[in-house]
Amino acid sequence: MRFDRPARRKFLSHSIAVLTGLCVVAALYPLVSIIYSAAIRGGGVLFQVRFLTAVPPNACSVVQCATVGIGPDIEGTVILVGLASLIAVPVGVLAAIFASEYRSRGLGRAISFTADVLTGVPSIIMGAFIFGYFVYYPSITYSAITGGLALSAIMIPIVTRTTEEALRTVPNSIREAALALGISKWKATLRIVLVAALPGVATGVLLAVMRASGEAAPLLFTALGSNLYFHGFNQPVAALPLLIYDFALSPYSNQQKVAWGATLFLLAAILIVNVASRYMIHRLGRQMAGGA
């Protein structure tokens, strides 16, 4: 049966190729179908004049009522994610530095563990926690501040974990080289080790920003949502995922159309930001590695 073997091996190799191909299709199908239906149903409204600047429509049961726009929601998402990043990037990076560079101390290990656990906590719990905490401060319970905090709670463990990984890829000989020159530990960490890890850190921040800009759950009882443009950090604020969540469930077709338009916009924005920043991170990495 020896001469049988190559045929068998070929058959096996072919079937595995087909199988992996099918898995790829299965994995890509949801993404493609989401983009496809968002493009079909949202494409029309997205390119309407003022869609990106007008306020969202009220409920309207007349067949011809206008679709209007998602201006406040774009603005709100940028503000919320910006606020969240202002908190999450320094906190996450410092926590990661502690976890990776001061690992011998118990606190370092505790940080990695906490970040791991937090990554697994459902985002709605984060929102509920922030809500629960600020219930005692009614004037800002529903506001950009609490919304930003809730999103930062989602971003911090992501930034921490990826930064920690990035720091760990920096060879130990670099740390030794710096210390042996009489450079103090914190200077060596911030200005040599962290700089060497920068592309990885940037990727982590990007990942966290992407994740936060699509989250609705943590904003449900914090940012709350609004039909108006931003009017103060202590006021409820609009956000794209909240609008989509709201309008997708709406019985009125004009609001449903806006939800599709917002979905398409969010997808496209995430895609563009993602590709653009990856390109920049790649260039940064090459520059540092010596592409001159």
Added chain:
Amino acid sequence: MMGAVKLKSEQLTAYYGEKPAIRDISLEFPDRRVTAIIGPSGCGKSTFIRCLNRMHETAPRTRVEGKVLLDGEDIYSEDPVRVRRRIGMVFQKPNPFATMSIYNNVSAALRFNGRHPRDYVDAAVVRSLQQAALWDEVKDRVDTPATSLSGGQQQRLCIARALAANPEVLLMDEPCSALDPLATTKIEELIGQLKKDYTVVIVTHNLQQAARVADYTAFFYLGGLIEFAPTEDLFERPRERLTEQYITGRFG
């Protein structure tokens, strides 16, 4: 006999975890002389010289007992950062800062450890690169990344980087293990120059090298100091049987 003592270890014992890698080492390094440390692989040469500038303690779960006196002062009761500025080190494997240019590598200590005028830094970079026998090869491209250099060039860059910090003592852990004979000769000449101003401690596997460059030689075996003597005496009239066996290549 020996001149003034620059650096001195007293009953130095260093641990990794609970296991001592070197035991009870007392050794004196004469001022502005070259001292070589020889011995079989794993006998604790690197561990020992890493104790001399307090690098040993930067690794996790390590410990040092005993004293190291620099100009009579115990470095273990001083700020390790200041100690390392006075006692520079070149590692066994070249470890340039990969994210920095040649210039920024050499000037790292000056740039990070205080403020200096630009031309002072420039001059220090040129001088150190010349001392490390690298200047001619890189003078047209000091702004290119350090990683664009060959392994041997990187090691000379690391030597230049250590010299630019202007230490009083220079510890070198097999600085030539990545170099070709020509670069090795250059480094050996450099060491000969350096001892006018610096106290040099060099770990080497190459006995001829120790014989060529060192004024004094210490032989380590299994974490202990077996013999320390002027190089000529150690190689020609070893007092210990172990030393003799090692230098004649008859090792059981």
